[in-house]
Amino acid sequence: MVQKSPLDDPEQAAFAWARYRRIMRFMFLLTVGVVAIALALLYKYGHEEISIHYYIASALGIGFTMLLTSALMGLVFLSSGTGHDESIEDRLRDDD
Template sequence: MVGKSPLDDPEKAAFAWARYRRIMRFMFLATVGVVLIALALLYKSNGAISVHFYIAVALGLGFTMLLTSALMGLVFLSNGTGHDASVDNNLPQHDED
């Protein structure tokens, strides 16, 4: 039998998702800052290159940082609420031949 997840409680779920959104807002601001610093450093060291280079760098850095922070935020959400602990991990035993 699978245990009840703490995320089934609406109050706990609302608190957990609010914390997740707060983390994502912070990471969005951090991502914008890192992208701007990276573009400034690239412009300072290389000068005026093709605009496509700067667009690719901004999109690559931004997408990578936001995707990583979203996935790690979901890990923190799952672990921090006790959702991971409620999973029944008792697998049937298999005999080795």
């Protein structure tokens, strides 16, 4: 029998998603800071003939990588922290 997920309760789900949004806001601000520092270092130690496209590609690459990683890890924390992972039926587990 499939157990009921804690995320089925609207109050717990609202709390969990609010926490997820708070984590994502923090990670967005951290990402903006890291991108700014990286671009400043690239500008300071780079050669003068570097194209603007290099800076744009670097900013987008760093930004998208950090945001995608934080979004996926945030979903892992959401699933684990709410008990949603324990509500699945594990048919492969041996109950001896």
